[in-house]
Amino acid sequence: MRQYSNAIYWLENLLFFWGGLTLILVIGGESLLVPAWVQVMGRLHPLILHFPLVILLLAVGVVWFGDINWRSQTKNLLLLGANLAGMTVVAGLILATEDYDGDSLNWHKWLGIISLFLSIGIYFLSKKSIKALKFSSSALAVILVMAGHFGANLTHGEDFLFEPLLAKETEEVTLQEAEVFAHMVQPILESKCVACHKEGKIKGELRLDLISGIQKGGKSGPFVVAGDPSASLFFKRIHLPLEDKEHMPPKNKTQLTEEEMEILEQWVTEGADFDQKVKDLASDTPLFQLASQRFSSETSYSFEAASPEKVEKLNNFFRKVKPIYPGSPALEVAYFGSSAFDPNSLNELKSVQNQIVKVNLNRMPLKGVNLDVLNGLSHLEELQLNFSEVSSSQLKKLEGNPSLRRLAISGNSLGPEILPVLESFLNLTHLYFWQSALTEEEQNQLSAALPGVAIDFGFDASQVVYQLNPPKIEYDQLMFEDEIKVTIKHPIPSVQIRYTLDQTEPDSLNSNLYSGPFSIDETSTIRTKAFAAEWIGSEEDQVVLFKKGKSPKSWNLITLPNPKYKANGASTLFDGIKGKANHTSGEWLGYSEQALELEIFLEENQSPKELKIGLLLHEGAYIFPPAEAEFWVGNIQGWKKLESHPLLVSEKIKEPRFDLLSQHLPEEDFDRIKVKLSPIQRLPFWHPGAGAKGWVFVDEIYLY
Template sequence: MARSRINVSAILENLLFVWFGFSAILLVGIEIASIPPFLQVLGRAHPLLLHFPIVLVMGGLLFWILPRSYKSEAYAQIAPFLLLLGANFSGITVIAGLVLSSEGYEGDALFWHQWAGMITFWGGSFFYFFQKRKQKALQIPSILLMFCIVLTGHWGAAITHGEDFLLAPLKTAEPEVTLAEAEVFEHLVRPILKSKCESCHRDGKVKGELRMDIVEGLQKGGKSGPFVLAGDLDNSLLIQRINLPLEEEEHMPPKNKTQLTDEEMNILTAWVNSGASFDQKVADLPEEHELFQFASNTFANKPEYDFDAVSDEKLEELNTFFRKVNPIYPESPALELSYFGIAAFDPNSLSDLQEIRTQLISLNLDKMPLGNASLDFLNEFPNLEKLSLNFAELSQDQLERFPNIESLKELSLSGIQLSQAALERISGMKNLEKLFLWQTGLSAEQKADLRAQLPKTEIDFGFDGSDVILPLNPPRIRQERILFTENLEIELSHPIPSVKIRYSIDGTEPDSLSSPVYESPISVTSSGKIRAKAFAKGWIGSQEVSSVFMKSGIKPTQYRLLTQPNPRYQGDLVETLFDQIKGENNHTSGEWLGYSEDPFAAELMLDESQSISELAISLLYNESAYIFPPTRVEIIGWKNGKSTIIHSEKPEQSEKIGEIRSELLSYSLKDSDFEKIQVKLYPIQSLPTWHPGAGAKGWVFVDEILLN
């Protein structure tokens, strides 16, 4: 039996040196190593294996830490074997951890976890081989090694659960955010990402090369492309993944994780649909926007009222075709009331409001004919906070006798001419927090004086655009199709009939002097691109609008791809180039060939009857999805077995993220007698520094080659 134990110990001692060597190799070369599948399985067993060395090594170390154990012969025999077994498990666990780290883990927590694990392995082995020294000499190192084991576990938990996992329950709650302070991303979107996504996409654990714990990581995107595309629900990776069936491997969060609620999915969808801004405030959204509605019911913007709610029956009775009464937010006893329909308004109906005099907080009488009504009725509402009388029919006498309502915080009198006496009456309303006086005929001196009289009131006099020149909206382009056979008519229009629309179809930028003025539909008979702008006296010229038009051309006798597209974007392979189907402005539509690693290269065979004078290439540009213009276009012709470079051009590169668009690169072929033509498009290899994915490889997407 003793000999058997000695043999086992000898084997385990030799295995320690195997683990030393293997772990050293992985530590140095894990980033460039190709991990076989069976080792990946071992790596993913790391969370299972790590419990064994913790128990065994600590059990062995207790021999040197506890003084009484020195005298226990049984413990003295078993402790070294526990330490030897624990050191071996430590080595296996370290190797598994190093393999697992190759699956998208990175960051400071990983660095310290790896090295603390190595020290535990080395320390356990050291203690085993030097166990015959005096126990007292090893007491302090034993305590230090046990402390190292605790730190290893702590940093491991930081990788798995986040850096604040251990002490999170002791942290004080963050101060409540008000609706005015709330930001769409920071306070609506980020909490969802943090609770449902960051565990797999943060510093230390970056699955799919996507970090979601910092804004820069979200803007950069991951291995599969950009995280979100502003306003594009169909092509935003976030929206695609959360809407996949639960059984799909790419569904997020994974099916073994807590899933998004319907409300959370609605928030993420609304955020992307509204532009996916990372700094927009909730208060900047329209009140009817769904994100604003959700935020208004979430953040600290709900005043508490101590009066009773009106019965549902009474509310139903007060609601008519010319009057609407609602709680200011669900379950609130406070009410807001709006009148609408000038012809239907009856001043006597204001007496109906006596039944809700206590609950009425907000009253809207915009545009109502109040000239024959006394405004003293407003004093009967003790809790009225918001009164809107924009463009209402009011006499100067009514305004000069305007009631001073102590509870009123917000008053709107836009569109009403105010006399000096009326202005003096308003200046006495010291409790006002907001005052809106658009188009009230006040002079600059009167405005300044009112601001001085109400220094604590936020006064909005509206926008004075008398000395501001505004830009025109761009014209509209209408064409029945992009691909045509004989000719195509293009129409331009603008909502302001007096503007001049200038355009070009020769590739130049339209200007206000020399470019043709649009007068009637434009007929085109060849491929090209129309660019148009609107101009008018007293206005800034509009932004440019453009559209491509493509004449379906000659089909080569034979054609083939010399390089293969990415398997995700391979359309109908080479047939895509001559199927006479213009791809949608969506790179995932299945109508495009996508290239990133290799250049696009196609070979076209022509016979003697096919005389070609122009070659055009239809491309897709979408900088948000890393799809850029090719960095170089090469067109090579063959005649009598000899090749000639017809064109070698570097198209103009994008300088900012633009809208998704089709583009057309056209090239003339002076000598049209070619037997064979090769077309090569080189994708950008490193995205520019201004792009969120700076340094990543870009894409080239092509769907048609047109020969005419």
């Protein structure tokens, strides 16, 4: 009993300690220099905060619903809960001296402090009337719940507690509507960065939940430098090694994908614009290509759909009316058969005039036809009037249509009188005007008058420059003993055929000029192109021809290939049989989960000068060049690592093909060689399987 009384005595005195320490931290916390070991105590706050919550709320429950026997334990629960609350509040105030700030922090802090002093007060006044105790304990319960709510906001984001109750509609964004920052960049920041850089928790003085914070940057530098990713803080941090403490996100957090890193980098490269729309990007830019994979090109519409019965009634043998894509309220109309065209049938479109966005009247006889009904299509975006004998006066009636973006009027006899009419179409984005009666000067005048419109005047075939077909390399077999004859052919005898044997790309000036069949006596990569005056040089044809090498004394395949691609085991590498350009042919060793490691033991006085490895490349099947190639030479005394060289990097998906990996061997005594080829661990962002593991496929090793 005495020990129990001593414990109560000490716990009651601890309440004054916690209260006093809390006041000291509240008053002078910002000016205090907190040692590292004290910071560790502060970071216990999230661990211990659940104990006082449970115990104090249990005490409140006993006050309200417990019988007389249970209520006798209320004071003990309040004493224990108040002490734990004191520990939690002190730890929280220490933790708050780190990178935390904002309204959520202030609410959480002050509600926590109030709950501490209120629980202490309730404890010492617990012998007062049960009515007063119920009122004060109820107030404590409300404050504890509110403090927990704002604490959850700090760690899990705003409205974490009530998020399941808040209905959020997923925003469907099309390519035309998408904004680069709002719909591509900001979602990445919110999912991977904002948790540590937001209101309430601003690590490194960097806030990423506001545009102004992104523009301001942090204490270590600017988050983004427009046009220069390498000078931007985010670029430096995401490319640090994962184990580096400055790497972002921290290694215990979900990391950025290759695609996400590419989006951030390209956004900065394009100028880090916060308002730019995807549609304003050049279509050949990497950022636009990434966007086109994310957003639908199908425009969304807010107007109501016409009834299916009404649409079906408009369909007949000379007219087709249908949604522009399944489920869309927007309709497209197309007319067929000029001999059956009835101009009055245009008036029938009035029944769905609020849903039509596209009309095709190509080759319909519209000469003199009243087109007023088209001007009444309030959502009309595209109008095709090619080869329809339409006149400038008819087109003038359409100039007031607010939605018309694309107009096709090719093949009509429209001269200079059309210029002022087209200049009045202020909302146009595309104009198709092939085979017009405009002179080149008038075309230039129209282009100048409509600077924001993409105008297609067709082309002059006499000015077109065509590309040559590639030459064809002919040979007897892929692998030869001493030498092999090579012939290169092209269907146009007058072209120049250029070729190289040193793996460089052929050009029209410096590369070898093909004059007839030639022989090669060593393993070679033959690359060839065709050139001719007033023609674009051809694409390349390429082949690797392999000369059989010297056979080693023995070998040891340290790591085994994938069981699906094991061929004949280690002997596959030295059997003198060249595999087909097909990874499923059963002639290749394939590695993905681990590197290929091989030891080669040489005959006495063999002394090869070069080692070559035959590879298969097929990006579509995830087969890439090795990410890393390491070579050693050695003897009984040990191994010496050779200098590595830059490796081939795949930049796009190509057809299956052979390649060679070469390594020069040193002029010194060695009787063994060690090889290690590591497959790529993450396929690049441009690959359909981005992020997946790649493969290395090997079939022959040659010693020369």
